[in-house]
Amino acid sequence: MASVLRTSAHIRAAVRTKRSFSTYHALRASTAASASSKAPTERAYFTNEPSGPSIKTAIPGPKSQQKIAELNQVFDTRALNMLVDYSSSVGNYYAQIASIPVGYNNPNLLEATKSPEMASALINRPALGNFPGQDWAHILESGLLRVAPKGMNQVFTSTTGSDANETAYKAAFMYHAQQKRGGPEVEFTKDEISSTMSNQSPGSPNYSIMSFESAFHGRLFGSLSTTRSKPIHKLDIPAFDWPKAPFPSLKYPLEDFASENAQEEQRCLQEAERIIKEFHNPVTAVVVEPVQSEGGDNHASPAFFQGLREITKRHNVLLIVDEVQTGLGATGKFWAHDHWNLQTPPDIVTFSKKAQAAGYYYGNPALRPNKPYRQFNTWMGDPARALIFRAILQEIERLNLVENTAATGDYLFSGLERLAKQYPGQFQNLRGKGQGTFIAWDSPQRDAILKKGKQVGINIGGCGETAVRLRPMLIFQQHHADILLENLEKIVKS
């Protein structure tokens, strides 16, 4: 079992102190003196990858403590997990908040930072709506748009997931109002123009976005009104009177509860449709995560999402799929909604996190508002981040990382099934089968397990009330899964 400390471990962080005299935490595993007892069966992506994590001090170490105290004078550090020495971090599987895809100090990303176009993007940052660079179409076409979801060929770029979702909501509201008005040529009324300046209807209508219980879509005012994961995110902040539908609560293992789960999904779809038909503030769009992440890693079947697409189509309500956390391969397909086999694509798909850039894709040209400056802001994203996105895509393709994640995820899931059989109380509701490494389970000692993991150099996160969730990078391989499994067993045994 000691071997778990020798090979580069899982998942959220292999932690070690930078040098013997320093205690900032570098996100790399150490090159332990002893060789691993289990030789990797596949080629490691990073040859300079240490063979395992080693912990030199408690976390935070004395130097970190001092630095954190200093930082806390000027910047709130109460959510701080660890202070990191990124310059000494390499490869590794800790992905921040599911937001790092291809390893720390990835050499090909480093190369992309050295290009003249990156320098220009950094120092000549354009207001992309007014003054795009002459290479902006090329940057989009060779990057973001190359992976546009099926049925989508246009993009609105933004800066964060919240921003992506909120601009998508704005697009939905303008589209709905335009339809109601009778088309893009119909002018605003005098009453609309004057009332909107006082934030009143009809100019500022009481339209709504429907989201689901336990959903997370961001923390600004519109996105927070669709977020339903935890009270602490929402308390004391004014919210729009928008509706929420129940999200299916499935029982595991799925194969043992097939008809019960199908009924549960049907119940949720019926309730969703009822709300769309009856809610007092007209529902213009439904926003949904392919896997509710912050809310507890709640999954639903392709049939559920197909049903949701059918209902939204029938009621002329837009379907916005929030792929901020699920996008870019983590579920074993590039977009998680690729798992659904929809007959007609979603209307809008939002992205951020692993993309490093953010925004929303769409296909229907009528989702461009009928006049300029309606969907607009000063920067409309950041071309420096769009260039990083492109480099990430090249790395994903070069290493077949979506396929890797699908295969590693299957391998890891099998191992977790074994553990769940052996320690059923510790691995409840194991979920995410066939969903790449987007795997979670519930544990009554969740917080204790996360804490112990960190002590042995494995940084895992939680979500919802009791879920342990895995969010490794796309470079997570089978030999890392072995280490994780061995470590997990050690932890639950203790």
Place this chain on the structure above:
Amino acid sequence: MASVLRTSAHIRAAVRTKRSFSTYHALRASTAASASSKAPTERAYFTNEPSGPSIKTAIPGPKSQQKIAELNQVFDTRALNMLVDYSSSVGNYYAQIASIPVGYNNPNLLEATKSPEMASALINRPALGNFPGQDWAHILESGLLRVAPKGMNQVFTSTTGSDANETAYKAAFMYHAQQKRGGPEVEFTKDEISSTMSNQSPGSPNYSIMSFESAFHGRLFGSLSTTRSKPIHKLDIPAFDWPKAPFPSLKYPLEDFASENAQEEQRCLQEAERIIKEFHNPVTAVVVEPVQSEGGDNHASPAFFQGLREITKRHNVLLIVDEVQTGLGATGKFWAHDHWNLQTPPDIVTFSKKAQAAGYYYGNPALRPNKPYRQFNTWMGDPARALIFRAILQEIERLNLVENTAATGDYLFSGLERLAKQYPGQFQNLRGKGQGTFIAWDSPQRDAILKKGKQVGINIGGCGETAVRLRPMLIFQQHHADILLENLEKIVKS
């Protein structure tokens, strides 16, 4: 008068085609064959600066048209002003949307892009709330915090002006609720916790932010609810029922209307106080721009802002100063509110645009919410942009650019006063005296003037209904002001 074409012109853009065979627009003036008839009296900041603008094709030229059509397939281009070749742009005074401070391809900014810490910030982007780099305190202290407004020593970093304002509003709401609740130790009630999950009060209270008529504070849902500049920004988007107060409508020249203007400001303050006392959704904060920018370059006197500070203090309402457009020296002081000589500082100051990074400053430690994860998001800004901010500050200091802007602004204002005497119909309500280059006037032919300017290589913007507004970079010098003045006279004469 031909000399205006020989020296590097004003303001928003000196435009020329890149090479004889290319028609992308590079933001630099040409090195015209003929020498300037008017030698610059001060040292030019950029020795490779061309001596004046030259226009080779109409804008957009044929190549640009083709590129724009291509871009339009995937990205809305209807707000596009011009397509730019940034790689060939140098120095220049066109500042995008008041968002470029120290020149295109500024060599010292370029240097900053080459540092290992910039590369790390780009490829190892941290979730700053959870996993800041060990150098994050240093980056803040040597950059953003070095120019923190008087009375402020803490920062919350974000990505855009809208984001900065909205997180500031959230801080204000949490602070207000905490005070009402009886302090940071008082726990949330059961009722608050359950109601907020349905977006209802008391957990999601009907608190409000008061803004001013014609204000612009951003375009996301919370910020847009405080934006009151133009209907096109707001139509069809749901808004919070928040109040607006009248902003003073001053008469110019100020010295001729001193008592009338003082009365007008008094009227607005009285109405602001009445709303704070009476509005049905309790006002927790007032947000105000030092100069209403998008709304028409509307100024008010220091006495007005002193009065606003006094009223907000007296009613225990926070004062948020939105320096997104005015910050970083454009008004001849680093922060525009430095002109006000307040006895107690604002509670929160927001920044973005010229800073390239965004966020809000504060001083009162109680503005940190009482628990972690209440003011939080995945990235909480971008350290790459914080590093650019630091390089910009170094450049501002090296070249004394705040002082330059104050002096150039005074010089330019005098010249405009001369023009206004000569062409009173074309230069109405000239304003911004003593406010650096933050200068504007009204013109009945505003749009025609902006169009003509562009044709001679001078890119100026408008704001409000009829205002021509100047927003040069901080590197705008007296010899550029000469060129601008000559060109403006030529335009209004024609």
